[in-house]
Amino acid sequence: MPLPQPKNFLVLLLTLAISATGGGIASLLGLPAGWLMGGALAVTVAAMAGVPVVLPDWLRTVVFVLIGMSMGASVAPDSLSLIASWPISLAALAVELVIIVATTGWMLSRVFGLDAGTAYLSSFPGHLSFVMGIAATGVGNSRQIVIIQVIRILMLTIAVPIGATFLPIDHFEVATASAFLSPLQLILLALGCVTVGWIFERLRIPAGMVLGAMAAATAAKLGGLYSEAMPTPLVILTFILTGAMIGARFVGITRQEFMAAAKGGLIATAMTVGIVTLMTLGVAQLVDMPFGQIWLGLSPGALEGMGALGIALGYDTAFIAAHHVIRLLMLSFAIPAVVVIIRWQERRSAQQRHN
Template identity: 55%
Template sequence: MKIALRTILTLIVSALGAYAFGALGIPGGMLMGGALAVMIASLIGLPALVPTRLRDVLFICVGLSMGASVAPDTLTLIGQWPITLGALAAELVVIVVLCGVVLRRLFKFDPGTAYLSSFPGHLSFIVALASTGIGNSRQITIIQVQRVAVLTLFAPIGALFLPVGQYSGASSEPMVLTTLAMVAAGCALVGWAFTRFKVPAAYVLGSMLFATVMKLTGNFPGALPPLFIDLTFIGMGALIGSRFAGITRAEFMQAAWGGTVATTITVAVTTLFAIGVSFFVSMPIGQLWLGLSPGGLESMGSLGIALGYDTAFIAAHHVARLLMLTFAIPLVVMLIKANEAKAAAAAGQ
C-alpha cells in the first residue's frame, strides 16, 4: 500500500475516533479517541503510518500550542520547581526498582528486558541499547509503547475527577492568522536548529521555546483557532496509535500482561508522588501529575493543552526526566552486564 494512502487512512481513523470521544465531553477526549482508534486498527491489521515529515510538523504544532498555553504566572512559580524536580528524581528510582523486580520475579523476564522495560521514557535510546544484545528488544518496545498509550488514554478519564486548569483558552480574542503563520515559521526554524544540536524532542522543545518567548513578550496574543487544535490532536492521536503498527496480536499479548502490571505500578507511583508534592507547592494536582508522569513529552504536552495546565512546567519536567534517564540508563546497563559476566564466570567454574 502506498505511503500516501496509508497516511490518509490512518488520519481518517484517528479523526473518527477523535470526534467520537470528543462528543462524550471527556477532557482531552479527541487525543484519547484518535490514539485508541488507530491503536485498535493497527492491532487488527491496518498498516498505520505517520511519515517522518508529518510527524515533525505535528511536533511543531504541539510545541507552538504549548507555548501559546504557557501560564502567565509561570516565572513566579519557578521557585517551587526544585521541590517538584526532586520528587521527579525520587519517583524515577522507585518506578525502575519496583517495575524491574516485579517483571523479573513475577513474569520471569531476564534482567535486561525487565529493567530496560521499566525505564519511563527515552524509548529510542533504550531500543538502541537493547539491539546490542541487552534484553529482548521486541518485548521492551511493546511494553514502552503500551505505557505511553495507556497514559495518554486514561489521563483524560482521570481528569474528569479533577478541576480543569485555568490557562486553556484564557484569551477570548481570536488570534490573527498572519501572527500564527509567522510564529509557526519561527517555531519550525528553531526546531530545525535544535535537531542540528541533537536536542531531545527537538521540534517540540524548539517550537515551544520560540512560541513561549513570543507569548511572554506580547507578540503572540489571542487564542489559537479551535480547528488548529483539533487537527493537532487528530494527528497526534494517529502518531501514538501508529506505534502499534507491525506488532502482531500474539506479540502484543506475550508482553501485554507484564506491560499492564508495570504501567499500573508506574501510574500508582506517579499519583502518590503528585499527591504528596501537592502539599508543598501551590499547583493543581493534575498539572503535577502530568509533569511527573512518564509519558512522552509530546503526548503529555498535548494533554496539558487540552486540560488547561501550565505547559512550561510540564515541558521542563519532561526534559529533566530525559536528562536524568540519559545518565541512569547506561549505568544500569553496565550493572546488568557486570552481573551477567559474574554469573557466566561462576557457571564456568
Template identity: 60%
Template sequence: MNTGMILRTLMTLAIAAVGSIAFGFFDIPGGVLMGAAFVVMIAAMLGAPVTMPDGVRNVLFVCVGLSMGANVAPDTLQLIGQWPVTLVALALELVVIVALCGWMLHRMFRFDSGTAFLSSFPGHLSFIMALATAGVGNPRQIVIIQVERVMALTLFAPIGALFLPVGQYAGASSEPMALHTLAIGVAGCALTGWIFTRLRMPAGYVLGSMLFATVMKLTGNFHGALPPLLVDLTFVGMGALIGSRFAGITRAEVVQAAWGGTVSMVLTITVTTLFALAVSRFVSMPIGQLWLGLSPGGLESMGALGIALGYDTAFIAAHHVARLLMLTLAIPIVVVALKRYSPPPAPRSVTPR
C-alpha cells in the same frame, strides 16, 4: 510518497478523526489525542494497513512544539514566586514520582530505560509521545501506561473529592493569534527544529520548535491563542502516529504495559497524597486544595473540582502550570541523559519478577 502510501496515510488520519470525535462526547481531558490513538491502535491490531510517513511525522512534531510554547503562561515566573513551599514540594514530588515509577518499571517489569522513564512523567502526553515516536522508548507501551494514568485520575479524582472537606477552571480568554504571528512562529519552529535535527539532538523537531515557541512566549513576542482547528488537527495527527505504532503488537506487550501502568498509577497517587499531607503541616491550606494542586491530573479537571469545592483555583492553576513548565525543562534533560548513558535495553518479560 507513492499513491498507495498517500491513501494509507489518509485512511489512518480518517480513522483517527473518528476516534477523536467519539471520545470528544465524553469530555475526557486529552480526549482528542487519546481517542485518535486508541481507535488507530485497535485498527492496527486488527491488521489494518495504518501508516504515518516520516515527512508527516516531522510536521506534527513541529506543531507539537509550537502548541506547547504557545500555551506557556506569560506570567509563569510571577506565579511561581507566590507559593514557594508548595512549589518546592511539587518539584520534589515530581522527582520522587519519576524516579520511583521509572525504577519500578525498569527493574520489576523489565522495560528499557527510555520506556520506563517516559512512562513515568506525569504530564505533557503529546510531547512524551512525540519523543517516543522519534525513537526514545517503546511508544506502544508508553501510551498504554500514560493513558491509563490519565483515565484513572479523571475517573477517581471526583470520587475522592467526595471525602474531602468543603468548576471548570476559567483561565483568562485569549484573542486569536494574528496570522503573521502564527506564520513567524511556524517558520521559526521549523527552522529551529531542523537545526536541532542537524545537530543530532533526540527528537530535534520537537525540542527545537518547543524551545523557539517558549522563548517567544516568555519574551512577549507570541501573543494570542493558536487556532483551535490547528491544535485539534495536531492531536488527531499525533494520535494517528501513536496508534500506527501498534501494528504487529502482541498480547504479551499489552498485558505487560497494563500491569506496569496499574502499579505506576497507584504509586503516583500514593506519593501525591503523602506529599499533600506533609505540606499541610507547613501551610494553612485545606488538604483537598493541596492535593488538587499537587496532583498529576489535567488542569481542566482539577480546576473544575477546585471551584466545586470552594478552593483557591489560582493556587491550583499556578501549580499545574508550574508542573508542566518543570516537565518541559526536565523531560529533554532526562531524554538526553538516557540516550547518552543508558545501557542496552534488558530483555523484556511478561510478568514482574
C-alpha cells in the same frame, strides 16, 4: 524528494479519518482531551486489527512543531513567578524515577521471567528512542521492550482524561480565547519554531523539535510578540495527528507478540501510575497547584502526549515541559549506568558458571 505513492496517500487519509472519528466520538461523549485520547485508541485498535495505518516521518515532524507551538502559546503569563516552587516537584521526580525503575524492573524480571536487560529497559519511564538504541546493541529483547513501552504511553494518554472525569480532582478549565493568531502570524511563528527546533536537534537535545518549537513560541509570547491563542481548528488537528502518531506505533506488532508482553506491560504501567499518583499527592500538600498539573509534570508519558493533554486540560505547559526535560536528562545518565550494572552482573554470572 519523490512524490508519495497514491496508495500511501490513501492509507494516510484512512489513518487520519480513523483518528478523527475516534476523537470525535470521545469528544461528543464529553471526555476531556477527547480528540487526543479517542484518536489514539481508535488508531491503536485499527493497527492491532490489521488495518493499514501510517504516519510518515515528515508528518511526525509537522506534529512535533504543532505541539511545540501549541504548548508555547498556552504558557501561563505567570509561569516564571511559579518557578520557585518547582524544586519540590523536581526532587519528587528524581525519587519517583528510582522507585519506578527499581520496582517495575524487579517485577518484570521475577514475576514474568524477563532477562535483566529486557526488564529494566522496559521499566525506564521515557526516552524511548535512547532505550531502543541501546536495545539494538544487543541488550534485552527489543520487540518486548517496545511493546511494553508503547503500552505505557498509550495507557497514560487514556488514563489521564478518564481520571480527570471520574476522580475528585480539581483542574483548570480551558480558557476561552477571544483572539486568535492570524495566518501571517502562524506562518512567521511556525518558521521560528522550525528553525529553533532544527537547532535543538543539531545539538542532540532530546525531543529537540518539540522543545525547540515550544522554546521559540514561549519566548515570542513572553517577549510580547503575540498574545493571541492558536486557532481552535488547528488545535483539534494537532490532537488528531498526535493520536494517530501514538496509535501508529503499534504497526508491525503481531497479536501473539502483543499478548506475550501485554500483561507485564499493563501491570508495570499500573504500578507506575500508582507511584506517580502517590508522589503527586505528597507534592500537592506542599505546593499550590492543581493536582492534575503536578501529575502530568511527574508522569512518565511521552512529552508530546503529555504536553497535548496539558493543553487540552488547561494546565501550565511550561511546568509540564520543564519537568519532562529534567526527566529526560536524568534518564540520559541513569539508563547507561543501569546497563553497565546489568552487563557487569552478566559477566559475573558467566564467570561463576564457568568456575
